[in-house]
Amino acid sequence: MDSETLLARITDYASRPDPYPLYAELREAGPVVRQASGSYLVGTYHEIAALLHDPRMSADPRTRGEVTHKPPFLRLDDPEHHRLRRLAMRPFGPPHSPARVDGMRGEIDRIVENLLEPFEAGRQIDIVDDFAYPLPVTVICRLLGVPREDEPLFRAWSDAIVAAADVRPDEDTDTDKAGDQARMEMGGYLVNLAEQRRGQPSDDMLSAFVNEPDPALRLTQEELAETSVLLLIAGHETTVNLIANGVLTLLRRPEQLDRLRREPGLLPQAVEELLRYEPPVHMRERIPHADIDVAGTRISQGSTVILVLGSGNRDPKRFHEPDRFDPTRPDIEHLGFGSGIHLCYGAPLARLEAQAALRALLPHLGTASLVEDPPPYRQNAMLRGPRHLPIQL
Template identity: 85%
Template structure:
């Protein structure tokens, strides 16, 4: 059956420019579709939302013997997940108070202005290399306390880790996994070394906060510090690059909204939420049932791979009227762009802040701009989907 090859077709590189017709096919085939490789694919909004909140759905790869080391909290279940996530969030400040993220507004605006100042009419720019990548990298480096001059080093590690984390049905993943594991070890060692240099000599950064935690009960072990710092560095920029780039691509495909946003900048926060629904930076996540789980009459067997196609849920017509239309003023945008449940992306507020600042600064430059290539070349990853380059003629 064609439906049994949906995951392979969605993750195939040929589908990267436009996977949405395949997501529609998935939703028509049923809320849950078993794949030829034995995995299960879920693509409807309400079922996805329920599974994201279901405590029987695990994220821990150790359940299937895929790794022996302790994963980062993104791949851990409660109570381990809750403890490490709480410790990772401490340097951001206490809940419901002015925190480190909100305090970054000025720095984000400064970096954004620095990057856009050279954008003159008539110039050709690459939105990714000239703007969408350097902005979140500069921000996360500032937050963590990572030297910007080391960016080429951790960019290579990050690429290897993103490739290893991708959903690749039916493929021999040995080489990618080996490269990802090596990158994880090297990047973790690099970040732990930076943290150790600040022990007793703290700066105003997260690595300093981790290394100088005064309460022994709240201290991260060296392994936990390495995994947490690697996760924060990668997650702190990879998804935001896609969010900004997908945003520019969407605006240049729907130029009528640029005039609207120029005239009413107050719409920008809602427009970013619509982008997170319409062209999300993260398209799918994997889960592993701890028990057999019945979803709409299909049993997800314990221990199998379940791929949650979040981007498909974001285009579900049973949840969003006219879902394939981009509407920056859409009134109800309860999307799955940041996941959901206990694993809701805790970097979401920072990503929103960066995207609003970035797109707000770019919109004045996009009035008569045009795409040099559409569709643009895409990154390999099906999970973290976004253009590798986006060349624009200003």
């Protein structure tokens, strides 16, 4: 059956520019579709949302005995997940980061202003390399306390880690090894940097981690490495896609671009609609702790369940005219940041960066045009976004 090859077709690079017809096929085939590999795809909004909140669903690959080392807390279950997530969020400020994130507004605006300097009429700009990547990576490096001269180190490490984190129908040992090596090197660099701050606290997150006075709230060295790598990767990779997908969407829809230029107050709502319409994260993998029933399909304990968030966000049973980008849409309970205990804790920062970025770009986009459409995409099907987005000013 064709439905049994959906994951292979969705993850095929040829589908990267437009996976949405395949998502429609997935929803048509049923809320749950078993693949030839034995994994299960879930593509409907209500079933995805329910599973993201289901305590029987594990994010931890050790549930299947795949790894022996402790994963980052993004891939842990409670209570380990809750403990590490709480410790990672402490330096942001109580209760869940708004104070510290809100305090970044001025810094983000200054970074954006500097990145806009090359934007002159007649020039060709790569939105990804020249803007969407350097903005969030600079922000998260400054939050962590990474020296500016070391920021370029993280591009190659990030690319390798993200490639290994992709949802793939088949194993790719070389990619996994490269990802492990990059994670180890990045973790070693960040732990070494943190150790330099021990006893000499400064106003950054690595310093806060190693100078925590309460022994019960300290991270082990392994936890510090994994948490710091996760913060850096998660702190910029998804935001790169959000900004690049946003620019691409607006340049394809000049009427909506013009409206936002006239009514910039719509930007916060437009960013939420972008998170639904072109989300930066398209899939999440889960493993049932026990046999479960989902919409009449029995899924065995230990099976791979792939929640296709990008499909749920276009489910017509949840959203009116889901394939239409509408920045005034009144009801946008999207899955762009996931849901449940693993709801993206960096969401406030991502929203702030995306709003600042698009607000600053709007005046330049009115007379800009796409050099390539579709643009070249990243290999990753889970973290989907343009690898380059050249525009002519």
